[in-house]
Amino acid sequence: MENGKVKAVALYSGGLDSTLAILQMMKFGVEVEAITFMTHFGCDATDSSSCGSDPYPAAEQFGFKVRLAHLGWKFVDIVRNPKFGHGKNMNPCIDCRLLMIGEVKSIIDMIGADFVITGEVLGQRPMSQRRFTIDLVAKECGLDGRLVRPLSGRLLPATLPEKEGLIKREWLLDIEGRSRKRQMALAAEFGLTQYPNPASGCLLTDQRYSDRLRDLLKYKPETDFNDFNLLRVGRHFRLGPQTKLVVGRDESENRIIESLMIKSDYHLETPDFGSPVGLLRGEADPDTMLMAAKVVARYSDGKSEPLLRVTLRRDGTEQTLETAPAAETELVGIRV
Numbered sequence: 597m598e599n600g601k602v603k604a605v606a607l608y609s610g611g612l613d614s615t616l617a618i619l620q621m622m623k624f625g626v627e628v629e630a631i632t633f634m635t636h637f638g639c640d641a642t643d644s645s646s647c648g649s650d651p652y653p654a655a656e657q658f659g660f661k662v663r664l665a666h667l668g669w670k671f672v673d674i675v676r677n678p679k680f681g682h683g684k685n686m687n688p689c690i691d692c693r694l695l696m697i698g699e700v701k702s703i704i705d706m707i708g709a710d711f712v713i714t715g716e717v718l719g720q721r722p723m724s725q726r727r728f729t730i731d732l733v734a735k736e737c738g739l740d741g742r743l744v745r746p747l748s749g750r751l752l753p754a755t756l757p758e759k760e761g762l763i764k765r766e767w768l769l770d771i772e773g774r775s776r777k778r779q780m781a782l783a784a785e786f787g788l789t790q791y792p793n794p795a796s797g798c799l800l801t802d803q804r805y806s807d808r809l810r811d812l813l814k815y816k817p818e819t820d821f822n823d824f825n826l827l828r829v830g831r832h833f834r835l836g837p838q839t840k841l842v843v844g845r846d847e848s849e850n851r852i853i854e855s856l857m858i859k860s861d862y863h864l865e866t867p868d869f870g871s872p873v874g875l876l877r878g879e880a881d882p883d884t885m886l887m888a889a890k891v892v893a894r895y896s897d898g899k900s901e902p903l904l905r906v907t908l909r910r911d912g913t914e915q916t917l918e919t920a921p922a923a924e925t926e927l928v929g930i931r932v
């Protein structure tokens with residue numbers, strides 16, 4: 597407590613639930629400072645309503661401070677080896693929450709906060725907001741009872757700030773389940789009109805992205821953020837344990853793929869027809885280069901031609917291969 601004022605630090609995504617959790621505490625005079633975490637997988641999702649929303653509009657409207665922090669490799673480590681397992685796809689939601697709360701712990705003393713709040717709602721998400729998980733996170737997070745969920749707190753055991761009289765039980769709400777009706781009514785009460793639609797989670801909840809990520813981590817354990825970003829675009833093909841081909845699906849993907857090219861990558865295209873950009877990364881012997889050329893030819897405007905030219909450029913050198921486009925059967929087993 598600073599200057600007689602109770603202070604909380606909030607895990608804040610910019611989504612509806614984490615905003616409401618903050619406003620609910622501010623309503624009773626708690627001073628709140630928010631922290632928004634970012635990861636390389638597209639969102640931070642410290643609440644159930646949204647991932648990766650802009651945290652600033654509500655902060656400006658209601659007058660609370662926001663800090664940004666990137667979880668970097670710490671997050672990648674839990675994606676690889678989550679103590680509490682993955683969800684339906686590669687999303688390690690329980691470990692994710694524990695990591696974020698663990699990071700917040702280190703700034704509690706620094707900013708003189710009394711406890712941490714999150715926008716979790718009991719029963720709203722299958723993995724991270726079941727009763728068992730809510731209790732597990734409270735137990736494992738190392739905050740010794742200083743984790744408060746203002747939106748569902750009345751349904752949960754009393755936390756230390758309640759026992760110490762810093763906050764009252766009646767300040768907490770008893771929202772439960774998947775419906776957002778009560779949150780929307782509460783938003784209207786607070787004058788919060790701009791908030792994002794609920795999102796299903798970060799990129800790690802996406803099956804296609806997760807399949808690609810699993811493949812990447814299997815074949816390239818020493819990966820980097822460029823590889824992660826590349827997983828978001830194009831068609832992906834594994835041409836060998838150390839070799840991947842990515843082929844753009846439209847003009848904007850072609851530009852993104854080009855922007856992610858590194859010096860050792862091959863840039864492929866068909867010079868005589870409208871062409872996707874192909875990016876060949878890793879070890880490439882002549883057979884692999886030919887296969888990559890065939891795949892790029894298949895997705896070009898010359899796909900009906902019996903033979904077409906494909907250029908492969910790398911680091912100032914260029915070679916041209918003549919090939920038939922790959923048949924559908926040749927793609928079976930290499931598509932990721």
Ligand code: SF4
Pocket residue numbers: 639640641642647687688689690692693724796797798799800801
């Ligand atoms: S979906 Fe799960 S893993 Fe992804 S940010 Fe949200 S809580 Fe974390």
